[in-house]
Amino acid sequence: MAQSQGLVKRYLKAFCKGFFVAVPVAVTFLDRVACVARVEGASMQPSLNPGGSQSSDVVLLNHWKVRNFEVQRGDIVSL
Structure with a gap:
């Protein structure tokens, strides 16, 4: 014991x-540095979540590039 x-x-x-x-x-x-987020809904169609409400995409949000002001044209920015 x-x-x-x-x-x-x-x-x-x-x-x-x-x-x-x-x-x-x-x-x-x-x-x-980074985190994982889920994209749901039709707000980002057709780039993300092309299936509409039936599916969702998972994305990696890169905090490092935003902090260093390395955002370029064509990048998707999440607020």
Whole structure:
């Protein structure tokens, strides 16, 4: 019984260490570099979501290029 409690305690300690490192890294990445978004509806047809309301497209939003003012003509910008 004592061994299983020690194992659980070590597991929880390792989980907390990993959690408190992974969450800030993931949040920073999604805020500063890129994130994934879903395009639904007819607002971007025919370029995105050509099937209308039956389907949706998934896009990668690149925050890095916008922060460095590297947006060019023809790029799709999401607000």
